[in-house]
């Protein structure tokens with residue numbers, strides 16, 4: 527039996543997951559999405575080739591999509607998740623697994639808004655799911671079965687590496703991996719800008735930055751268990767050569783501590799939003 531999937535809120539993150547799922551062979555007929563505006567629903571439907579219902583068009587869009595599904599991904603903003611859970615509560619099949627991808631929204635917040643016993647997973651994915659190279663943390667709720675967690679892990683595993691972990695660790699995973707692609711894109715932006723400042727054509731500079739970060743990422747993956755990031759960096763750094771000058775410049779500016787502080791600030795912001803949502 528094919529798994530029927532609902533994606534409530536088909537924006538950047540659920541869209542990235544959907545791209546990964548479709549790329550791994552999930553049939554378009556098995557997915558129904560929702561969006562708030564009719565225009566967005568139409569655009570997303572054309573983009574992905576799946577049915578997308580809009581709330582603007584039909585108040586029952588989310589309940590209609592949720593009622594048919596074995597797995598329901600919630601991809602709206604954190605402050606909307608609990609209301610969305612309350613709205614779909616009575617429409618869900620009792621064994622449907624509700625998977626929220628929202629930062630900061632706890633399992634307990636979702637379980638309180640859903641029927642007792644509804645299986646829940648709190649996920650923290652990242653957008654490279656769209657190219658089959660994502661990361662996703664999964665924290666099981668109190669009523670989700672091991673087989674159900676495995677089923678969702680397998681579904682998502684086709685688009686990235688899945689890590690089942692205690693909910694206490696999910697903000698840390700957010701700081702490293704959920705927000706992490708933005709750090710790499712930020713690096714790419716400024717590597718390319720430096721190239722342009724040194725006289726390179728902007729398109730060439732962007733290509734050089736993208737391919738360099740892609741290649742470095744591929745090396746990190748292919749060297750796992752043999753050479754770690756620090757060793758791979760040393761391998762590029764000839765004594766008294768060009769790279770040494772660049773790394774010394776980064777160190778002098780405190781970039782190592784800045785990167786750690788940035789990732790920690792992301793995690794701290796998730797905890798802060800959780801506290802705000804608790805009121």
Ligand SMILES: NC(=O)c1ccc[n+]([C@@H]2O[C@H](COP(=O)([O-])OP(=O)(O)OC[C@H]3O[C@@H](n4cnc5c(N)ncnc54)[C@H](OP(=O)(O)O)[C@@H]3O)[C@@H](O)[C@H]2O)c1
Nearest residue numbers: 535536537538539561562563566601602603604627628629
């Ligand atoms: N972006 C990331 O890298 C990332 C990574 C990990 C987790 N997340 C989490 O993913 C969630 C969504 O973030 P995003 O970046 O994907 O935001 P987004 O691009 O703004 O997507 C939100 C989507 O929700 C839709 N929506 C709003 N209200 C709705 C409703 N009542 N019913 C159905 N759909 C509704 C919006 O529709 P319209 O298009 O019509 O407005 C939009 O398609 C957040 O909770 C965030 O914490 C994001």
